[in-house]
Amino acid sequence: MKASDIKQMIEAGLPDAEVQVFGDDGQHFDARVVSPSFAGKTLVQQHKMVKETLGDKFTSGEIHALSLKTSAA
Template sequence: MNATEIKNMIQAGLPDAQVEVLGDDGQHFEARVVSASFAGKSLVQQHQMVQATLGDSFTSGVLHALALKTSAPR
């Protein structure tokens, strides 16, 4: 899996999101996600929403590590 694939999956699941995914080693990535859908949600809930867009990528071992920075627009 690469950064573009991760970005596309997040944007498909959170269409209103602004998404930036960094990482070029094929295993460790960092995603910054800004979405109006996060308004009023805790960081844990925001991260769960992003993780849900990635399906079974973590449990299947396709995606090894993803650091998340999430927020609602200001």
């Protein structure tokens, strides 16, 4: 999996988000996601929203690790 694939999946699931994804080993990634949809949500809820956009990529092993930094603004 490529960082650009993850970026596209997050943007598709959170269309109002500004997304940056880094990582070039195919399994370990860092993502920064800023979305107005996160307003009023806890950090855990924000991370869950992002992970939901990635479907089964964690359970299938396509993504081994994803470090998230999220905010509403």
